[in-house]
Amino acid sequence: MASPIEQFQIKPIIPVINFTNSSAFMIGAAAVIVGGLLYATRKRAVVPGRAQSVAEVLHDFVANTLVDATGKEGMKFFPLVFSLFMFVLTANLLGMIPGFFTVTSHIIVTFALAMLVIGTVVVYGFMKHGTHFLGLFVPSGVPGWLLPFIVVIELISFLSRPISLSLRLFANMLAGHIALKVFAGFVVSLLAAGGALTILAPLPLLMAVALMALEFLVAALQAYVFTVLTCIYLNDALHPGH
Amino acid sequence: MAQAQTTHATTEAPGGAHADVGFPPFETETYAGQLLWLAITFVVLYTLLSRLVLPRLGGIIENRRAMIASDLDDAAAMKSRAEEAGTAYEKSLAEAKSRAQALAQETRAKLSAESDAKRKALEADLNQRLAESEATISAKKTEAMSHVDAIARDTASAIIERLTGKAPAPQKVEAALNQIKA
Numbered sequence: 462m463a464s465p466i467e468q469f470q471i472k473p474i475i476p477v478i479n480f481t482n483s484s485a486f487m488i489g490a491a492a493v494i495v496g497g498l499l500y501a502t503r504k505r506a507v508v509p510g511r512a513q514s515v516a517e518v519l520h521d522f523v524a525n526t527l528v529d530a531t532g533k534e535g536m537k538f539f540p541l542v543f544s545l546f547m548f549v550l551t552a553n554l555l556g557m558i559p560g561f562f563t564v565t566s567h568i569i570v571t572f573a574l575a576m577l578v579i580g581t582v583v584v585y586g587f588m589k590h591g592t593h594f595l596g597l598f599v600p601s602g603v604p605g606w607l608l609p610f611i612v613v614i615e616l617i618s619f620l621s622r623p624i625s626l627s628l629r630l631f632a633n634m635l636a637g638h639i640a641l642k643v644f645a646g647f648v649v650s651l652l653a654a655g656g657a658l659t660i661l662a663p664l665p666l667l668m669a670v671a672l673m674a675l676e677f678l679v680a681a682l683q684a685y686v687f688t689v690l691t692c693i694y695l696n697d698a699l700h701p702g703h
Numbered sequence: 704m705a706q707a708q709t710t711h712a713t714t715e716a717p718g719g720a721h722a723d724v725g726f727p728p729f730e731t732e733t734y735a736g737q738l739l740w741l742a743i744t745f746v747v748l749y750t751l752l753s754r755l756v757l758p759r760l761g762g763i764i765e766n767r768r769a770m771i772a773s774d775l776d777d778a779a780a781m782k783s784r785a786e787e788a789g790t791a792y793e794k795s796l797a798e799a800k801s802r803a804q805a806l807a808q809e810t811r812a813k814l815s816a817e818s819d820a821k822r823k824a825l826e827a828d829l830n831q832r833l834a835e836s837e838a839t840i841s842a843k844k845t846e847a848m849s850h851v852d853a854i855a856r857d858t859a860s861a862i863i864e865r866l867t868g869k870a871p872a873p874q875k876v877e878a879a880l881n882q883i884k885a
Contacts, residue, residue: 469727471737479736487744494748498756505763507770513763520760540753548748564741567727569734573741635728 465642469566469635483570486562490551519547523688530692531699538695541581545574546688553634553680557673565683566634568627575627578691586698597701626690633683637676644669855880 472482501512509517523543527535549565556563564570586594598615599608647665651658727733856876863871 466726471727471730471733479739481733481736481740483733483737484740484744487740491744491748491751495751495756498752498760502756502759502763505759505766507763507767509763516760517764520757520764540749540757543757544745544749544752547752548745567733567737568729569737570741573738574745577745631728 465639465646468562468638468642471567482562483564483567486552486555486564490548490555490564493555494547494551519543526685526688527692527695530689531696535692535695535699538581542688542691542695545578545691546684549574549630549687550681550684553684554677556634556638557677557680563634563638565630566638568631571627571631572623574630574687575623578626578694579623582694582698585695586701589698590701594698594701597697622690622694626687626694630683630687633679637672637679641669641672641676644672852880 474480474482474485497512498516501516504510504513506513520543523546524536524539527539527542531538552564555561556566583594586597590596598612598619600611600615603611644665648662648669651662651665856873859876859880860871860873863876
């Protein structure tokens with residue numbers, strides 16, 4: 462019986478260039494995204510087929526999420542937000558295939574993606590608004606004596622964004638896969654135990670099936686949550702000041 | 704890293720795998736490799752999506768939107784043209800009706816004028832003929848009346864000749880007749 466965390470092991474494939482199973486699945490996710498979308502749009506049909514409909518739904522879904530949060534001017538970030546959403550979604554869903562590695566179950570990956578978002582917010586915010594961007598930490602209409610505390614709180618809340626953004630995705634993917642593995646492991650253990658315990662084996666199997674459905678939901682939902690938060694943070698860069 | 708992997712693989716036995724397996728997400732020596740490949744993958748993904756896939760996908764959607772909008776515009780234009788044609792038709796119909804009415808009235812007026820004229824001409828003709836006939840009659844009458852004297856003279860002469868056996872002198876008969884007439 463493999464340990465529940467064995468599935469998160471990074472296994473080298475070409476050690477010289479640090480190419481691992483994680484790298485392979487990152488490239489796989491990107492290939493699935495680009496290949497899938499190019500395949501879906503190959504006909505450029507006015508009346509879309511099934512695959513093209515899916516591609517268009519994904520496009521419009523991300524575009525609407527972005528415009529809802531940031532307004533029309535946020536569309537300049539559309540390629541970034543769409544790339545992030547598609548990468549996280551595809552990585553999460555690829556991880557649901559038994560035996561496949563889940564790229565987003567590693568904190569360093571989710572943290573890097575979160576830092577990409579926050580980095581974009583900070584760089585664009587200062588580029589566009591200069592020092593006005595710092596107004597993000599100074600809410601208007603606050604009494605003078607309260608202001609230092611508020612600024613500190615705002616600062617902490619801003620700095621915790623990349624942490625919460627990355628931890629949420631990482632923890633969800635990690636916990637889900639561990640839970641799946643644990644329940645699947647129970648099935649094997651009970652079958653191996655023999656006697657009355659063997660009869661109980663279908664119970665954790667049912668649980669594993671139910672968890673599988675839940676994990677598919679979580680995989681899509683966490684990609685969405687990551688995207689929505691990205692849009693909200695980008696809105697701060699576009700429109701700082703409360 | 705490879706070293707850790709082999710150690711792990713050899714000790715992976717049922718029930719006893721926990722001992723020397725670290726928690727992979729917190730194994731910091733794997734971070735550099737993951738970050739490197741994430742950066743490469745994400746940059747390539749971003750480039751391909753923003754340069755190739757999204758323009759194509761957005762183009763399809765925009766194209767459809769434009770097509771639908773232009774189709775709707777065309778439909779609206781056609782509808783207004785149809786309405787225009789309808790009003791033009793109604794207008795020409797009304798015009799034709801009024802023209803037909805005018806024409807009918809004109810024709811009627813012309814016909815009645817013509818028949819009036821004909822009737823008047825006929826009447827004038829008849830009147831003229833009547834007058835002519837009356838003139839002829841009166842001429843004939845005066846002519847006849849002028850003959851009465853001669854007849855009376857001849858008759859008187861003839862009667863006297865019969866009674867007396869001798870023709871009277873015309874002057875005497877004339878004078879007698881004139882005396883009676885007067």
